[in-house]
Amino acid sequence: MRSKKSQAVLARLKHVTGTKTDVSLSSALQISPQTLSSWKGRDSTPYSLCVEIAQTRGISLDWLLLGEGPMLRHAPAAPAQTGQENTKREDNILGLWRMLDEDERCAIQSAMEEKKRLRDMELKLSEMTAILTALQHSIDS
Structure with missing residues (x-):
């Protein structure tokens, strides 16, 4: 990737991670700010990191x-887990859910419903x- 394209990838990574600065992006990616600076200086972004983020977050x-x-x-990738692991997690x-009072349960349910609504809208x-x-491409052609 070169120049504007690598910068655009980094901008999209900021969008995906909900970060605004290079420092917060490097923290979200669990890399040092120097590593991010090096990528920018070389006009490159490691594809393996992009693939990993795409897989874990359901990003195209x-x-x-x-x-x-x-x-x-359309179908975000879920980590492969056995039925037994899912049951344990559930x-x-x-x-934990049963330890909450009704107001806390309502707040969590509302937040989950809002998250789903926002995902659908995105x-x-x-x-x-x-x-x-x-x-636009067909009009310009």
Whole structure:
């Protein structure tokens, strides 16, 4: 990746991680600020990091690397877990849930519903952006 393209990838990484500065991005990526500075100086971004982020967060590699298409994949990748691991995790969550009072449960449920609503809206917005971009390309051609 060269020049503006690598800077655009870093900007999209900031968007994905919810960060605004290089320091906060390096912290979110669990790398040193010097490493990030080195990437910027060489106009490069490691593809393996982008692939890992795309897999863990359900992000489209086309969007992350090229700025094309919707940001989110239609079916975000979930870490491969056995049924027993899922049951253990669910049991732990249920145990914690039962320790909460009703107001706390309502607050958590509202936050989860809002997160789902925002994800759905982001997906629709990304799809609409891709459609508009394709339309603009067809008009310009």
